[in-house]
Amino acid sequence: MQQRAVRTREVLLRAAAEVFDEVGYTRASITSIVDRAGLTAGAVYFHFKSKEGLARAVIHEQAADLQFPQGEPGLQRLIDMTDYLAVEMQQNTLLRAGVRLAVEQNEADLHEYAIYEWWTERFREELVAARARGQLLPSADESAFASLLVAAYTGTQIMSQLSTKRADLPGRISAMWRCLLPALAPADVIRQITTSATATEARA
Incomplete structure (x- = not known):
């Protein structure tokens, strides 16, 4: 159950990122995000509470996929x-x-x-x-x-x-x-x- 919740949150985060990237915060809607994710609005409100919560998560986790270059620091x-x-x-x-x-x-x-x-x-x-x-x-x-x-x-x-x-x-x-x-x-x-x-x- 916990693994499913983690996966649902990740799907929502990625869908929100796509929509915010395309249209910005103001024009993005919960409906467009859940449609992109293939989930329900209830899933959003369970994990993020609001569109604002989704936006904050995308801001905070923007570097999650990055694999910075290796090598000697400097x-x-x-x-x-x-x-x-x-x-x-x-x-x-x-x-x-x-x-x-x-x-x-x-x-x-x-x-x-x-x-x-x-x-x-x-x-x-x-x-x-x-x-x-x-x-x-x-x-x-x-x-x-x-x-x-x-x-x-x-x-x-x-x-x-x-x-x-x-x-x-x-x-x-x-x-x-x-x-x-x-x-x-x-x-x-x-x-x-x-x-x-x-x-x-x-x-x-």
């Missing part, structure tokens, strides 16, 4: 993570819906900032590791830069979505790093860093 892995996220934003519905809801949440009065703190901490951990490896400039502040990176990434993906439906997001993220890296790392460290754009150029 600056290269941080950049690899952001390159990976750029590709996942093109194809991962749960991530894409969670990000959309987090960005558009004012219209739903959700006020869910914790997910931004979660991403900031993930990025900060890599910057702390980079500091330990001597990869950062003395003036670089790991916490401040992690927060800036989340903000810059959020804005970049919004611009990419409006411009090309995120088709150019990997390139935009590489351009973002070209602007940010000189404020973060010494020139000799930057020369050793590979982004998705430099990897593509190397293969050409």
